[in-house]
Amino acid sequence: MALDLRRFLKEGDGVWWGQAGAEATPLVDALLDQVSEIGPVWAFTGLSLNRRLRELPPELHMLSYGAMGELRAVAAAGRLDVVPAHYSVLPRLFAEHTLPTDVGLVQLSPPGPDGLCSFGIGPDYAGDAARHTRVLVGEINRRMPRTIGTPGIALSDLAAHVETDRPLPSVPERAPDEVDRAIAGHVAELVDDGDTLQMGVGSLPTAILDGLTDHVDLGFHGGMITDSVVRLVERGVLTGRRKEIDPGTVVTGAAIGSSALYEAVGDLPCEFRPASYTHNPRVLGRLSTLVAINSALAVDLTGQVGSEVSGGRYLGGIGGQADFSGAAARTGALSVIALRSTAGGLSTIVPQLPEGIVTTARADVDAVVTEHGIAMLRGCPLAQRGHRIAAVAAPEHRESLLKDLHGAGA
Known part of the structure; x- marks a missing residue:
């Protein structure tokens, strides 16, 4: 009752x-x-x-x-x-x-x-x-x-x-498609052996993690783990041996995935920590190997990231993107924003973010990755950023993006 x-x-x-x-x-x-x-x-x-x-x-x-x-x-x-x-x-x-x-x-x-x-x-x-x-x-x-x-x-x-005595609700993995795998291939080029990863859930993070099987001694520190994290642990790729803090340990705040994931977590070298630890800027500042890999709904031609507005409706969901991106860009190894170049036939690379709402500042983005390549932005002057970002947009949208860029005097 x-x-x-x-x-x-x-x-x-x-x-x-x-x-x-x-x-x-x-x-x-x-x-x-x-x-x-x-x-x-x-x-x-x-x-x-x-x-x-x-x-x-x-x-x-x-x-x-x-x-x-x-x-x-x-x-x-x-x-x-x-x-x-x-x-x-x-x-x-x-x-x-x-x-x-x-x-x-x-x-x-x-x-x-x-x-x-x-x-x-x-x-x-x-x-x-x-x-x-x-x-x-x-x-x-x-x-x-x-x-x-x-x-x-x-x-x-x-x-x-x-x-x-009820089963925990499972969240099935969405199988990555060719676009996801193409993006994952580019992201893999940016990850070095021994890096400490952070990323979220979805078909793209699954593709990225599954594409790192040739790496060595990766670590993990983030807000959530999924089935793909377990697979990397079981393959001996995710060892955490080189982490500056919590060596040998996967650090997370939550697990979201299949029943097999929930059954496995008790046997993993894993610590489930509250947000006051997983997202704490003082903690993240100690991870010089941190590579934050986050997605977005849109990126503008200066590198600003929008993740809160969809279909003209404000949905929020800032989550830990700015926390991890900021730490990775300032004191870690690399801050990556990975996204498909189009959604619903529209370009996700845009002249201006929807409603002007910025989730992650351009200064906290080192690289923007789509299926068309990598736009390296760390240390890149503002006048050059638009051209680099437009180059990884969908080919059918590049001309109009460059017109907007030149119209703005960049």
């Missing part, structure tokens, strides 16, 4: 829960069933896989750092407020109680020999938010793997909990 959340939440309170496979879905469903009796409540989550959010009760007001997963439908209905924040700032926003901290709904592993429950595959912002939350309500899922890296939670720290 579902918990009675009315014991812990009152009108005007704020509640948060974890994201993706770490969502405490039975507790969120209980909230959706009971919020009409509680009254207006603010709620924060990240990437959601809960289809019930598509029909949001009028009393629930949603906040997020981006319209991802099922939150896209919430945003389309005008029911989502997006907080345009770097992922590294989320811990501070919870500490200051700017984001909801009255109640946290957490999915945890069963207690281990130390009596503590683990955040499993999703400490990311939850591991930080929990420290500043008045009431924690838990789902203890027998299938949530125990992981190390983030302090655990005792059952006595929970105001209430339910026990479940």
